[in-house]
Amino acid sequence: MVMTMSILTRKLWRDIYQRLGRFVAIVLIIFLGVLLFVGVRGIGPALKDSAITASNQQRLSDLQVISSAGFTKADQRQLEAAGDVAVSRVKYRQVQTKSGQVVNLYAQPTQQNCPMLVSGRLAKSDKEIVLDQRARTKFKYRLGQTVQLAKTSGFKAQQLKIVGFAHSPQYIDSTMRGAATMGDGTVAFFAYAKSAVLQLPVATMLAIRGTHIDHQALFDQRYTDQVDRLKQKLTPILNRQLAAKQKKQQQQVSQLTQALAQLPASQVAPRAQLTANLAQLKAQSFQLQVQTHDDLPGFSAYGDTADRISAIANVFPVFFFLIAALITFTTITRMVEEARGQLGILKALGYTNGAIARNYWLYALLTAVLGTTLGVVVGSEFLPRFVLNLYTMMYIFSKPVINYQWGTIALAVIFALISTLGAAIIVIWQQLRVGPAALMLPKAPRSAKRILMERWSWLWRQLSFNQKVSYRNLVRFKSRLIMTVIGIAGGLGLLLTGFGIRDSITATGxxxxxxxxxxxxxxxxxxxxxxxxxxxxxxxxxxxxxxxxxxxxxxxxxxxxxxxxxxxxxxxxxxxxxxxxxxxxxxxxxxxxxxxxxxxxxxxxxxxxxxxxxxxxxxxxxxxxxxxxxxxxxxxxxxxxxxxxxxxxxxxxxxxxxxxxxxxxxxxxxxxxxxxxxxxxxxxxxxxxxxxxxTKQLNPVILIFILLSGTLSLVVLYNLTNINISERLRELSTIKVLGFFDREVTAYIIRENIVLTVVGIILGYGVGNALTAYILQQAETPQVVFPLAMTWSGYAWSTGLMLGFTAIVMWMTHRKLQHIDMLDALKANE
Known part of the structure; x- marks a missing residue:
């Protein structure tokens, strides 16, 4: 028994070595399918997990309350008494630099919304300032330089030394900083300084973080509902506080008005000062603004991007994997069917069905394990990390957080095993049901049949003999025709979908x-x-x-x-x-x-x-x-x-x-x-x-779709062509013996491939449009609709790539056909 297993094991490794191209092709197809399925489905969660980790480390507030009326310690205590919240008072105001840039200036926070230092240090004195990293990248500020804050209403001009650059969890998008009420209406960057620099008597902002809120669900509806309930709970308290300040203001206005009325007209200077104070008091407009994360610049867009990628990942990689699995299933099936003679010999030598089947099961299992393992590792580790590194140019999260998506990985393993081991089990069981003598005989060749084209006799007469044979062979090998067309249509459909998603999202804006x-x-x-x-x-x-x-x-x-x-x-x-x-x-x-x-x-x-x-x-x-x-x-x-x-x-x-x-x-x-x-x-x-x-935020993912779809298309074409050649090796050797030149033998095969490629491309247009429309529908958000906008460039690139892949496979086919061993192929199987 041990010797039997040893012989069969050596045969297994010999089969792998002698048909190494086929083995590698199967592993590569499984690898690409798992890579895209696991990798792309992991990008959306990785984006969210990276943001959640960084936001929690910097203690991003759940609510921000801004009011020109200011907030006192009593206001803070009253909110904290409501329960389950941590409240921080922050001085905040908008100022301008001497060059006119609008700056959101904050007192340096220590409890919530803490800065993430990129370089330098935090401010230690009233003469120092920490700037937004955007101030360095966009406006070319440098450490050690000074920034001059201009004089504005209620703010004296100052000159401060730049000691650091930082990110803020309140500003996760590196390209936008929100609206301003001065300058050109937009904020250029934010800054942190010591409290005294802001020249404010009271805090003008409250940072509120719920202690019982699930901050791990930062981008989920559950978190939104929890914050909404907290907002509804605190808003009445905030409104009462504002009403008290407005009442106090009205009392002060009344007191100053009475004092002004009682002041003699001869008191010119006191009357002028009192009038100015009264005007300033009346001009104060006490308003209250309660902000959630949706009000922070770029925050909701970041979550929407992650959701769109996840929505696309629920469709595109699944279709991709189905194509890969279908081709793998076909390849394994053909491999077993090719070995009919070997199966018959092994049965005749007394090997049991289980021992014979073991080799093919192990072969299929080995391809599944190798392809799946490589796909899971690369898909889980490198693909999301690669995309996240590209996103650091747009967002502040520089430390990717990758959590393995075990549910997705389990599905990938099941699909891979079904398409490899499942195929081997089904086909080997069918083959081993017959006796050794029947297995050792070659399968009867398929007979040619009259095809539809022959009914147009005027057209049929115009074709050469080789052309007539090629067209008949297309119908003769129906399973190969169907699989090749499906492979090409699926590959081109995937390519077109990648370009279509890009064009459609761009068309939205x-x-x-x-x-x-x-x-x-x-x-x-x-x-x-x-x-x-x-x-x-x-x-x-x-x-x-x-x-x-x-x-x-x-x-x-x-x-x-x-x-x-x-x-x-x-x-x-x-x-x-x-x-x-x-x-x-x-x-x-x-x-x-x-x-x-x-x-x-x-x-x-x-x-x-x-x-x-x-x-x-x-x-x-x-x-x-x-x-x-x-x-x-x-x-x-x-x-x-x-x-x-x-x-x-x-x-x-x-x-x-x-x-x-x-x-x-x-x-x-x-x-x-x-x-x-x-x-x-x-x-x-x-x-x-x-x-x-x-829209550019999705470009890295779309590029990955296109590259992997192109690679899959090339491997599929190569694999199907190899199957075609191996199935018809005796036929091809026969026509070579009959005197056909190498280029004529190649044309014999390639002519069929060209027809199948054209049919596959035409069908692929329909597959691409349907798949793109479905993905865009899934990727829509409550705020954004994506129109189906397939441009001519998408069709041109997809078609050009598919034709290029076909040309590469034709060249490889020609090289392979030149080295056919005719004598070995034509040996009788008696």
């Missing part, structure tokens, strides 16, 4: 900004602004051609037991002008006009609420709820939006401009920010840059 929003800037004002004066000043600007006043507010919309929050409701008085600023069309492309009554809402929102034109929705504005008819559904790709006629207070101005350079747009933004009452200016080019940055 360009269609939203260029096709739907036809204005160039949006100006937001405070509630106290003189709207007529703002409109007049904007129209007088030399770079403005048209201005549309409107009321913009965030509302909640309900219908069919569904709810959409933070919907941007835009109300205009002059509906005829709206079409010049917003191009509203149906999803079919028909133009929409704003009706006298009812709203036009975005397509994604209508889908979430399950409503259509003519239905009614409930719109909650503040504490009031109104029933509004849906007058139309418009194409919209980013955000939830509604348009309607209305007379609400104006707080937004859409601005049309001629084509301006980026520098000219920035100059306009600075001029607009100087208009009294203007709170913020948003440029469409900045929105496009933001959306473009969002």
């Amino acid at each position: 360009t269609r939203q900004i260029n096709d739907i929003l036809t204005y160039q800037a949006s100006v937001r004002t405070t509630n106290q602004a003189d709207t007529a004066a703002v409109a007049r000043d904007l129209r007088r600007d030399r770079d403005v051609t048209q201005v549309l006043p409107m009321s913009s507010s965030l509302v909640t919309v309900r219908a069919n037991k569904k709810q959409v929050n933070n919907v941007n409701l835009n109300q205009v008085q002059n509906s005829t002008q709206l079409g010049r600023f917003v191009h509203m069309t149906t999803t079919r492309g028909d133009t929409l006009h704003l009706p006298q009554t009812g709203v036009i809402m975005s397509q994604k929102m209508a889908g979430l609420l399950h409503v259509k034109q003519g239905d009614t929705v409930q719109c909650k504005v503040g504490s009031q709820t109104k029933r509004i008819k849906v007058a139309g559904v418009m194409a919209n790709y980013v955000g939830d939006v509604m348009y309607m006629r209305g007379t609400s207070a104006i707080n937004t101005y859409l601005v049309k401009q001629p084509k301006l350079s980026s520098a000219a747009q920035q100059r306009f933004s600075k001029r607009a920010m100087k208009i009294p009452g203007v709170l913020n200016v948003s440029l469409k080019t900045e929105q496009l840059s933001s959306i473009s940055a969002m």
Whole structure:
């Protein structure tokens, strides 16, 4: 028995060595399938785990509360008494540098939102400052230099030495720092300094972190629900605190007014000082802003990116792996069928079915174990780490956290075993059911049949003999035809899907900004602004051609037991002008006009609420709820939006401009920010840059899809061609003996491959479009819709790559056919 096993074991290794190309091809196909399946499905969790680990290490707050009224120790104690929260008071204000850059300046935190030092150290004195790492990369600040903070309202100019650069868990996106109420309306970078540098009597920010909140679920709905409940619990307390400060302010105004009335007119200087103090006190607008992570620059976009990758990973790698498994199953099946003669000899020598089958089971198991092990290691360790390293250029998380996705790995192992060991078990069982004599006889060749092309006699007569044989052979070997077409169609479909996802995600931003929003800037004002004066000043600007006043507010919309929050409701008085600023069309492309009554809402929102034109929705504005008819559904790709006629207070101005350079747009933004009452200016080019940055975040993953799909396509073509040659070795040797030249023998095989490649490519277009559409649907978020946008370049690259792979395989086939041992192949199997 031991000797028997030894002989069979040597035979196993001899089979591997003699057909090393086939063994490596099977291992490589399994490896690629597992690599993409495990690796890509691990990228989304790795992105989240890296962010969660860093955020928890720096103790990122769950809520940030900002108020110009300030916060006292009593306010802090009152919130902490509510239970289950840690509260830190922080001094914070927006300032400008001497060169005009807007800076979010914080007192150096120690308990929450702690800085992550990149270089240097923290500030130790009132003459030192730590800058955002973005200040070094974008604005070229260096350690040891000084930064000059300009004099602004209530802030004295200062000159501070730069002693360090840092990241902040509040600003995870390296490309954006949020909006500002001064300068050009955007924050350039943040900074940390000692408390005295900020020149504030009280803290203006509260950092709140829930002690019983699951911070490991930072990007999950569970965490969002927990924070929402905490916000609802603390908001009434914060409102009471604000009301107390407003009451105190009113009392102070009353006291100063009385004092001014009692002061004699002859007291000129005291009256002037008292008047100035009174004016300053009245000008204070005590407002309260409660922020969650969704309000932090880039935070929700980061989570959406991870979710989109996970959504894509639930479809693309699965399809990829199915193609790989199908080809592997076919290869193992053909390998066993080729060994019919050996199986018969072994049975005739007295070997049991189990002993004979053992070799093929071990062969299949060995390919599965090698391919799966390599795929799991590379897929789990290197692929997510590689993508995360690319993402460090856009995000602050420089230490990848990789946790093995054991559920995904288990599925990969099962698929790999089914496609290898499963195939070996099924086929060897079928083969060993017959006797030794039958096995030692070669299988009867398949007979040729009349094909459809022969019915067109005029066409059939134009073909040469070799062409007729090739076309008949296509139908003669049906299983090879089906597998080759499936392999090519699947490979090209995967390639086209990779390019299609890239093009479609890019089209989201360009269609939203260029096709739907036809204005160039949006100006937001405070509630106290003189709207007529703002409109007049904007129209007088030399770079403005048209201005549309409107009321913009965030509302909640309900219908069919569904709810959409933070919907941007835009109300205009002059509906005829709206079409010049917003191009509203149906999803079919028909133009929409704003009706006298009812709203036009975005397509994604209508889908979430399950409503259509003519239905009614409930719109909650503040504490009031109104029933509004849906007058139309418009194409919209980013955000939830509604348009309607209305007379609400104006707080937004859409601005049309001629084509301006980026520098000219920035100059306009600075001029607009100087208009009294203007709170913020948003440029469409900045929105496009933001959306473009969002789409670029997926480029590394898409590139991996394309590279691995191309590699799989090449291996599949090579494997299927090898199977074709090995099955028809006697046939090919026969025609060589008959005098066919090497190039004619190659053409005999390649002519069939060309036809199958063309058919596979055509079918692959349909597979690619269907797969891309399905993936885009899965990758949609509540805020973003991805249109199916397959560009000619995607088709060209996919087709070109597939034809290139076919050419490579043709060359390899030609080389192999030149070295066929005709005599050995033609030996009779008697």
